[in-house]
Amino acid sequence: MTLLGTGAPEGLPRPGCPCAACAVSVGTRARAATAVLVDGALLLDLTPGAVLAAARAGHSLGGVRQVLLTHPHDGPAVELPPGLPTAVRVPDGRELAVISGHRVRAVPMDSPGTGYEVTGPDGERLLYLPPGCAPAGTEARSGVRPYDMVLADVLGRPEALARLRASGEAGPATDVVAVHLDHDTPPGRELKRRCAAAGARAVPDGATLVVGDYQLVPDVPRRTLVLGGARSGKSYEAERRLEAFPEVHYVATGGTRDGDPEWAQRVGLHRERRPGSWRTLETCELVPLLAENGPPLLIDCLALWLTDAMDRAGAWDDEVWAASGQKELRERTASLAAALRATRRTVVAVSNEVGSGIVPATASGRRFRDELGRLNAVVAGECEHVLLVVAGQALVLKD
Numbered sequence: 574m575t576l577l578g579t580g581a582p583e584g585l586p587r588p589g590c591p592c593a594a595c596a597v598s599v600g601t602r603a604r605a606a607t608a609v610l611v612d613g614a615l616l617l618d619l620t621p622g623a624v625l626a627a628a629r630a631g632h633s634l635g636g637v638r639q640v641l642l643t644h645p646h647d648g649p650a651v652e653l654p655p656g657l658p659t660a661v662r663v664p665d666g667r668e669l670a671v672i673s674g675h676r677v678r679a680v681p682m683d684s685p686g687t688g689y690e691v692t693g694p695d696g697e698r699l700l701y702l703p704p705g706c707a708p709a710g711t712e713a714r715s716g717v718r719p720y721d722m723v724l725a726d727v728l729g730r731p732e733a734l735a736r737l738r739a740s741g742e743a744g745p746a747t748d749v750v751a752v753h754l755d756h757d758t759p760p761g762r763e764l765k766r767r768c769a770a771a772g773a774r775a776v777p778d779g780a781t782l783v784v785g786d787y788q789l790v791p792d793v794p795r796r797t798l799v800l801g802g803a804r805s806g807k808s809y810e811a812e813r814r815l816e817a818f819p820e821v822h823y824v825a826t827g828g829t830r831d832g833d834p835e836w837a838q839r840v841g842l843h844r845e846r847r848p849g850s851w852r853t854l855e856t857c858e859l860v861p862l863l864a865e866n867g868p869p870l871l872i873d874c875l876a877l878w879l880t881d882a883m884d885r886a887g888a889w890d891d892e893v894w895a896a897s898g899q900k901e902l903r904e905r906t907a908s909l910a911a912a913l914r915a916t917r918r919t920v921v922a923v924s925n926e927v928g929s930g931i932v933p934a935t936a937s938g939r940r941f942r943d944e945l946g947r948l949n950a951v952v953a954g955e956c957e958h959v960l961l962v963v964a965g966q967a968l969v970l971k972d
Contacts, residue, residue: 574611574699574722575781577626580604581755582644582704594756602760604778607752609701609724611691614673616640617701619653619660630779639671643703644686662687682706690720697721697785700742704753707733708742719744721785727751727773728758731816732848734771739819739850748788749773766967769793771817794958795919800926800949800970801962808873810962811923818919820868821851824859826877857881863912869919875952876925879945882906888944889937906948913955924949926961
C-alpha cells in the first residue's frame with residue numbers, strides 16, 4: 574500500500590493560507606491530499622496530481638482496476654487520468670469484489686463520507702476512513718477480529734479511533750496511521766508527539782507500507798504530568814492526550830462551588846469540550862481511585878487537590894501548621910505519590926506552575942506556593958512523561 578498523499582483535501586500547506594503551520598509545511602513537510610494505492614490495483618480517493626505522485630513513489634496507475642471516492646469533493650471535478658476506470662462511491666454496507674482479488678465493503682460514517690474496509694487476497698484487512706469522519710454505530714462485539722491497519726483522521730477526529738478500540742476493531746497490534754493531516758497541527762516533532770499520544774504514527778507522502786507487517790506501536794506514557802500557568806492551555810493539552818481512548822474518568826478536584834456563576838461557567842466549558850463517553854468524578858480522594866483497576870484517569874487539577882488537603886490539615890493557620898498541619902500534609906502528599914507509583918491505570922494529571930510568578934504577600938499564600946512546588950516535583954518524579962505548557966505550546970521536560 575502506497576500513500577500518494579497524506580494531507581487534508583486542500584493539501585498542506587493550504588493554498589493562500591498565511592498561518593504558521595502552513596508557512597513551515599514546505600519541502601519534505603508538504604503533503605498532498607490523501608490518496609491510497611493498494612497493491613497497484615485499487616485507488617482510494619482520486620486527487621490532483623495522482624499520476625505524478627505515483628511515479629515519484631515508483632509506481633504506475635496503469636494497473637488500477639477500481640477507483641473509489643470516500644468524501645464529497647467541493648469545487649471543480651478532479652480530472653480522470655486516461656486509462657483509469659470511473660471514480661465511484663459505494664453505497665453504505667455494499668460489498669464489491671475487485672478483479673485483482675480484493676474485497677471492499679463500504680462502512681457508514683457519522684458525517685458525509687464513506688469508509689472502506691479492504692480485504693486483500695491473503696486476508697489482511699485495512700480500514701480507510703474519510704476526513705472528518707468516524708464510524709457510525711460501532712459498539713463492542715464478541716469475536717471481532719481487529720484490523721491489521723487503520724488509516725484515519727486521527728488528529729481531526731480522535732473519537733473515531735476511540736470507537737474502533739471500544740468495538741474491538743482496533744487492537745493493540747493494529748497499525749494506526751494518521752492521514753488527512755491539516756494545518757491544525759504544526760509539522761515535525763509536535764505532529765509526532767500528538768500522534769504518539771493516540772498510539773498512531775504519521776508517514777511522509779510516497780511511503781509504501783505492508784499491511785499485516787508488525788510495526789512498533791508508539792509508546793503511550795502510562796503516567797503524565799502536564800504543568801502550566803493560568804490559561805496556558807494545560808487542561809486542553811491533557812484532554813487531547815486521552816481523547817483517542819474509548820473511556821476516560823475525568824476527576825474534577827475543584828467541586829461545584831455553589832453560588833459562584835463564574836466557576837460554573839468554567840466547569841461548563843470544560844464539560845462541553847470533553848467527549849460524551851467520558852465520566853466525570855468530582856472528588857479529591859485520589860488514592861482509592863489510583864488503587865482501582867479501570868479506564869484512564871485525567872486529574873484536573875493537583876493545585877485544587879492541594880487546596881483541599883491544606884484545608885483538611887488546617888495548614889493556613891500558622892500555629893496549626895507548626896503543630897500538626899505540616900506533618901499531616903506531608904503524609905497526604907506521600908500517600909498520593911505512593912498510590913501514583915503503584916497504580917496500573919493510565920494517568921494524566923494537571924497542575925499549576927506557580928513558582929515563576931509574583932511572591933505572595935501573605936504567609937499562607939507563600940506556603941501554598943511552596944507546597945505546590947514540592948507537590949509538583951514529587952508527582953513529576955513518579956511520571957514517565959512531564960510537559961510544561963506555555964502560551965499553548967507544549968514543552969517536553971521529561972520523556
